[in-house]
Amino acid sequence: MPSALPDGEPVPADGSLPPHALDGAADRPLGFYLHVPFCATRCGYCDFNTYTAAEPGGAARDDYAATAVEEIRLARKVLGDDPRPVETVFVGGGTPTLLPPADLARMLEAVRGEFGLAPDAEVTTEANPESVTPASLAALREAGFNRISFGMQSARQHVLRVLDRTHTPGRPEECVAEARAAGFRHVNLDLIYGTPGESDGDWQASLDAALDAGPDHVSAYALIVEEGTALARRIRRGEVPMTDDDVHADRYLRAEERLAAAGLEWYEVSNWSTAQDPAARCRHNELYWTGADWWGAGPGAHSHMGGVRWWNVKHPAAYAQALAEGRSPGAGREVLTDEDRRVERVLLELRLAQGCPLGLLGPAGAEAARRARDDGLLEPGPYERGRAVLTLRGRLLADAVVRDLVD
Template sequence: MPSVLPDGEPMPEDGALPASALAGAGARPLGFYLHVPYCATRCGYCDFNTYTASELRGSGGVLASRENYADYLIDEVRLARKVLGDDPRQVETVFVGGGTPTLLPAADLVRMLAAIRAEFGFAPGAEISTEANPESVDPAYLAELRAGGFNRISFGMQSAKQHVLKILDRKHTPGRPEACVAEARAAGFEHVNLDLIYGTPGESDDDWRASLDAAIGAGPDHVSAYALIVEEGTQLARRIRRGEVPMTDDDVHADRYLIADERFAAAGFDWYEVSNWATTEAGRCRHNELYWTGADWWGAGPGAHSHVGGVRWWNVKHPGAYAQALSEGRSPGAGRELLADEDRRVERILLELRLAAGCPLGLLAPAGAAAAAKAVTDGLLEAGPYADGRAVLTLRGRLLADAVVRDLVD
């Protein structure tokens, strides 16, 4: 979750949405994102809206601490019920992210989940996920999560090499994420993901291959692999600027992506989004698919973003301001925007083109349609799906996805 909030119009104090937002809601899935903004330490590459204990110390006023945070989060879930009124939809996905959600007691995560169940109910087969740092869980913790209703878990592995983890300021030791997969399976988790990062300064191709082999060998049914983005204002950006560590270039990122896709394919993982691979359709992250296909989700927590029926809003960033608003019976929303039809068309192209299913050619304006035809000729879009009315990226197109998207949205 980026730390910078966009501009927008003020959010009503009661959080009320325009009537148009719920029109046709029954045809759209509804999910919840729960943001836990706490970390034991700050990773050098992280630009998310997270806080360590020292960063919150002395902030004054009402404070959502780790000890009472679940209570405020539950207050926002109840606010969501009031705002959505008689919306009959049950929740199809929940994703608890951060930060490090598993810094909270497992009982608190389960209480947050229970609040959603009480207010909305869960659709049959609902996907209930949480992120976890490998060093923050043990078998008893995982068993408590599973007994409380979680059925999917995502571990931040990042790399199997100690020197790479050190550059990223990750605290777990190599081998611990793989052990976590086994512990999660033993606890009864149906779906397990490992997150990897490639392109870290000082990482070699062989380091990356070792990380891929370790992740695949651990037996998850889902792996996410992201190119390292060096965000301004982070410790890593300052280290690169001072010349302490080298910057990885785009060609290296492309090579690492090709290595990953080859390794995953050989192990039975299929790509379904540019940065995500799964062994089965059931193993895909349905919550992320909800984002990519423009469905509805309520984001609870400091800085969390929400979208319902073409209305997008975002909460205040600081846990203290978040807690203050809820303690006063106000929405923690900082601002919102009502998306015009053109905005939603462009967003569909931006997001759906990243999916293996691609985006309908009917979404494209004339200039975009011409660009799509050229992209087929240039080997960036698959010819077969194009003939069937869809724009689907080739492997080369995935490497140049941002450029392809820019052409198609014209």
């Protein structure tokens, strides 16, 4: 089952925000996340808010774009005369490209029509390799999408089988070539390491295959076994072994070595992009990591504006009903305190290559930062210039370092 939503205070029926949410908004970039909650099949490791046609309560796709457009119009009403154009649009899922390109184009056009897009706006869609064709990619590019992210995960069939991925090895690499031919300047491949049964050679083969395809961005994530997923049940029954933290560390080090040698540099713990082209970074994700503003439209989508965070109802039917009745689909929200926002800045910015300002740390955190520097977890040069920047070893222990710095 998809993961549960957090608790929070009610969202007003009209979706209105506290007045302070837009204080200083002109100095913050604005992005849009559009959630498409449909998948052809459910991957065994996934706990995202997604639905297949075969699942109980599975939702119809035909009217989804029109419903999402209604929330985009609601966003315009809520944000009033906020003059900011949208700088990034990210269509995620689920598998957005299960919808026809015309539906994704309709959603993007609604953002453009209601808010306008910045001249250099980054417009991304996620895609599964089996859900696109040269014709559909050309249609997406024509509609204004200029960045695409393919879920590759692994180049080995037996690893894909454990993950319940349905594409065949080699197809993601073909997709990169097809996207380039369609005119996409920026292409990402997502990889997962540490899958039960994956060998060192399997991981090396996945890295090699991804880089040989020629993307300008690679994301590499350690497999996390989420409670309630099919993979967690298989591990509990002893059908496959549990993932291993030491293996994860070895895989990460190999990823850093191989990606750096190919000319990609890390800019966030799990993300690498072409060193010579700053535009290869995912600017939309940078909004999340730097606490900027974004509106998340779709079932279960999360939004943030000026220290106010809210999230939508999860099921597509409940989401559609709320909008049809003229109500916000918001299920709950929280207003972050100054301390909440300080802690979140440390948590998120420390994951970035530029790190976080030491001035964000309290006395205990500052002392922990000194120890981390002495232990080789923070770079000494940036530390002397007032920033906490993780070393390679620090990246391996990022969660522990962050916990110490926010205590």
